[in-house]
Amino acid sequence: MLAGGAYVLKAVGLLATGGREPSPRVSALLALLPVPLLAALVAVQTFSSEKELVLDARAAALAVAGVGVLFRAPFLVVMLAGAGTAAGLRALG
């Protein structure tokens, strides 16, 4: 049931517009959709634990990743710097 439902949820979005090209205004809105969702994903994955808001090693990891992004570090470096920061802080403390 979960499998069927999860698949339908994915397919509905992909196939909703059919072959039709939505109006430019609607296209722009749909194209922008992943931006707030991914920003929310970053925030929730960093600052929450279950239903609690927390500030822990992940926040430091995100800050380090943010510095990497500012200096245009390659994707892999940013990702590994985030993981390394969290792993290091946890090993210390």
Added chain:
Amino acid sequence: MSEPEGASAERETPKRGGGSTARDALAIGAATGVFGVSFGVLAVAAGLSVGMTCASSLLVFTGASQFAAVGVIGAGGSPVAAVAGGLLLAARNTAYGLALAPLVRGGPLRRLLGAQLVIDESTAMATAREDPDDARRAFWLTGLAVFTLWNLGTLIGALAGGALGDPEALGLDAAFPAAFLALLAPQLRRAGAGPAALAGALLAVALVPFAPPGLPILAAALGVIPGVVLAAKRRRAEH
């Protein structure tokens, strides 16, 4: 980076080569693979058979939903609650699909297969690329890498049980927000993207303590409204 010297160093948005896309896709796939191992371990511990556990990763293929459903089952909750919680977490894939539809073209079979690969990772990798061909390749490479390694990890975890290490000790839970931030950053130059991202993140964080898991990120879709409104306002001001 193995680019020839000075080739694209000064360009604002260097066109990414297929090699770097494949490498990045594999890296994200590897990180999800390790979480696949912990999913396998947890699912079997919660009482699912090895077959059921692997079927979940093959068919549901939405990590957050699978972890949530197994958590409910492990805690003795009802299957209905497990499915409802899982679907709420999977609902954001509908929004991703709406945005990815122009990229995932082709015959019905191709699009139906592509639909299964519509997840956080493939969406982030695809939308981070401006060139439609690069974006299409990033979607498929990332989707297939994550699918393969997530399922391989699940099988290993389901068979090995609790004998394996903790991905959090390796900081891999922090690898995901770092990766998504890196993929989000280039998109923030688009009109209205900054306000949309800020509104989405704030709304989601504000909802975390009150809303069931999944709803905060889904609700963040409303962030497109300030984004679109502010972008339109700026366009009018320029004319």
